[in-house]
Amino acid sequence: MSYGSAEWQKWALDEEQGIKHIKAAYNLGIQTFDTANVYSHGLYEIALGKATKQHNLPRDEIVVMTKLYFTVGPNPGFIGSASDWPNQNGLSRKHIFESIKHSLERLELDYVDVLQSHFFDKETPIAETMQAT
Numbered sequence: 001m002s003y004g005s006a007e008w009q010k011w012a013l014d015e016e017q018g019i020k021h022i023k024a025a026y027n028l029g030i031q032t033f034d035t036a037n038v039y040s041h042g043l044y045e046i047a048l049g050k051a052t053k054q055h056n057l058p059r060d061e062i063v064v065m066t067k068l069y070f071t072v073g074p075n076p077g078f079i080g081s082a083s084d085w086p087n088q089n090g091l092s093r094k095h096i097f098e099s100i101k102h103s104l105e106r107l108e109l110d111y112v113d114v115l116q117s118h119f120f121d122k123e124t125p126i127a128e129t130m131q132a133t
Contacts, residue, residue, distance in 0.1 A: 002039050002040060002044055003015065003017070003018025003019075003021065003022075003039075003040065003043070003044045003047040003048070012039075012040055012044075015043065015046065015047045015050070018044070018047040018048075018051070019047055019050055019051040019054060019055075022047070022048060022051035022052075022055075022057075023051060023054075023055045023057075026055070026057055026062070031061055031062050031063060032062070032063040032065065033048055033062060033063070033064055033065070034065045034066075035048055035064070035065070035066050035067070035107075036066055036067035036068070036070075036118060037066060037067065037068050037070065037072045037099055037102065037103050037106075038067075038069075038070040038071075038072055038118070041072055041073070042072045042102075042106050045066065045103055045106035045107045046106045046107075048064070048107060049106055049107040049108035049109065050108070052064075052107075052108070052109070053108055059109070063113045063114065064107065064109060064112045064113050064114075065112065065113060065114035065115075065116060066100075066103050066107070066112050066114075066115060066116070067115075067116045067117065067118045068091075068095070068096060068099040068100065068103070068115065068116075068117060068118065069089065069090060069091065069117050069118035069119050069121070070089055070118060071088050071089040072088075072099075072102065090121040090123055090124050091117055091120075091121035091124045091128075091129040091132075092121075092124045092128060092129070093128050093129070093131050093132040096129070096132035097132060100112070100115060
């Protein structure tokens with residue numbers, strides 16, 4: 001399931017529906033929430049962050065996972081291309097730090113439990129990627 005904007009995918013629920021869905025999932029025992037910076041171009045992370053705040057989901061009881069790799073512009077929901085924002089895609093050390101910073105802002109969290117990469121980056125040396133961990 002994805003939340004944020006049907007402009008991203010036709011089946012994505014809007015923010016209000018997404019927040020209700022997240023609360024219902026938690027009430028049914030789901031405690032792990034998987035998202036990505038690129039899902040609905042940042043709007044899914046915003047919906048998840050709002051849901052955790054509005055419904056007081058206990059941070060120590062939920063697992064929040066997010067992913068990085070793709071470009072998400074400065075305005076959530078805006079669709080652009082990687083060439084519009086240099087150094088804001090892939091697995092460079094700079095992009096990893098910037099991406100998680102913005103994800104945490106959108107999620108309204110101090111940390112995520114699991115940070116994942118969407119894809120292997122052939123352009124960035126593995127040693128550089130590992131320096132970000």
